[in-house]
Amino acid sequence: MRYNYKYAMPVDRKVLEYDFESDDSVDDIPEFLKLMRSVDEHTFYKIADEVNSFVGGLWNNIDSQFGINLRDREKLLPIFQEYHRISESFSYIPAEIYRGVYLPSVYGNILEETFGDMIGTVNLKKHKKIGKIFEGLAYGLRSWSNDQNxxxxxxSYGRGERIMFVLMPQEGDVVLDGNALIELTKSIEDRNEDIPFPVDEDEYIVYLKNPKIVHAYKQQDYDRSYWVVIVEEG
Known part of the structure; x- marks a missing residue:
């Protein structure tokens, strides 16, 4: 059976060229989705270990180039939506959340070449190519945090220029409050010990289908600088 998935705007082909191959277990997502739809907050304990292990295997290993790749990432959207439904009574969405990335090597030194050593606000209307790069880095199903640090x-993980996105989430932007899922999982550990968490503490899963850059500026951080990019759903 073929399953239909909803995709956001296309990923930059330059980035996809360096993407890894998803694990074969991605094909099992529809079966786990069906399983999750059969439970609620009070019966989640029956499947928590199995589902959390599966999702964590795909989501928590992305930085190690294993699990689910960028091309397939949105296949997990309905899974996270089900997690939200199940853990919603524990959920709290903060006023601001943050996502830190470094400029991928496929873009070279385009920020430095465009803006040099300048510090302060930039006019992206005059630099639309840069705006598109920022939007591409913010779009889709991504991991955010309520902790700027x-x-x-x-x-700071990569060699490219550092970028911190800031989002003041509106209704629907945050797909899952990771803290809520962790709290729910902890509440059932008396029944099932050592249940893994598929997300981290202070992690918020966000889905931006059409991100728009509101404001961007570069600021100094001790001996290094980084970009602060305010984004919203278009």
């Missing part, structure tokens, strides 16, 4: 840490 966590976001800045992720932005």
């Amino acid at each position: 966590i976001a800045r840490g992720f932005a």
Whole structure:
């Protein structure tokens, strides 16, 4: 049987050229989705270990180039939506959340070549190519945090320029509050010990279908600089 998935705007082909291959277990997503739809908050304990292990295997290993790749990422959207339904009574969405990334090597030094060593606000209307790059890095099903330090840490992993996105989420932007799922999972550990968490503490799964850049500026952070990019759903 073929399953239909909803996709956001296309990923930049330059980025996809360096993407890894998804694990074969991605094909099992529809079966796990069916399983999740059969439970609620009070019966989740029956499937928590099995489902959390499966989703964590795909989602938590992305930085190690294993699990689910960028091309397939949105196949997990209905899974996270079901997690939200099941854990909604524990959920709280903060006023601001953050996502830290570094500029992928496929873009070279385009930010430095365009803006040099300048610090401060940039006019992206005059630099539409840069705006499109920022939008591409923000779009889709992504991991965000309510902790700026966590976001800045992720932005420091690579060699490219550091970028921290800031989102003031509107209704529907946040697909899953990771803390809510963790709290629910902990509440049932008396029944099933050592149930894994498929997400991290302070992690928020966000789905932006049409991100638009509101504001962008570069600021100094001790001996290094980083970009702060305010984004919203278009």
